[in-house]
Amino acid sequence: MLIDILGKYKVKATFFVVGDWVDNYPESVKALHDAGHEVMNHSNTHAHMSQLSKDEIIADVEACNDKIEAVTGVRPTLIRPPYGEYDDNVITAIRSIGMEPIQWDVDSLDWKDLEAPEIIKRVTGKVQSGSIVLFHNAALHTPEALPTIIETLLQEGYTFVPISEIILPQPYTIDHTGRQLPADAQAS
Known part of the structure; x- marks a missing residue:
């Protein structure tokens, strides 16, 4: 259903999938990829990565990759760590295999089964240029909320792109709001 909604608006998105989901729904993963969406890593087992060793993190991430x-024929370059958990060990482990960890700055809270109007208000009221919005593919009211969110944001002049098109390559810094800035921007 989400793939159809995104297709209607010609929106390309990034889907972070768990390895177990790939095992159970390979046709859905292939459909996402074939529709032009990015399919990236959300871990193999949805473990609390901050409780794992560097080697355990790498093994889990690579298994999902x-x-x-x-x-899909494409190896992921991005990962959204489960639960949004990360620390220096997680970041170091992920970057050691050439991947980049991703966070979000707008949480739809769709996973809490909020009603569609609440999801719409949360997202449209918090989005700003460069925002990464967190949704879940199995959330109850996301399909109902998504068309209004897309239409509202398009009317406000926003465009939608997969995450790989907005993240900066190294070197960069992250400011107090969680936004990336080119490393030389701090000197200005």
């Missing part, structure tokens, strides 16, 4: 690549 292998599954996604087997289905």
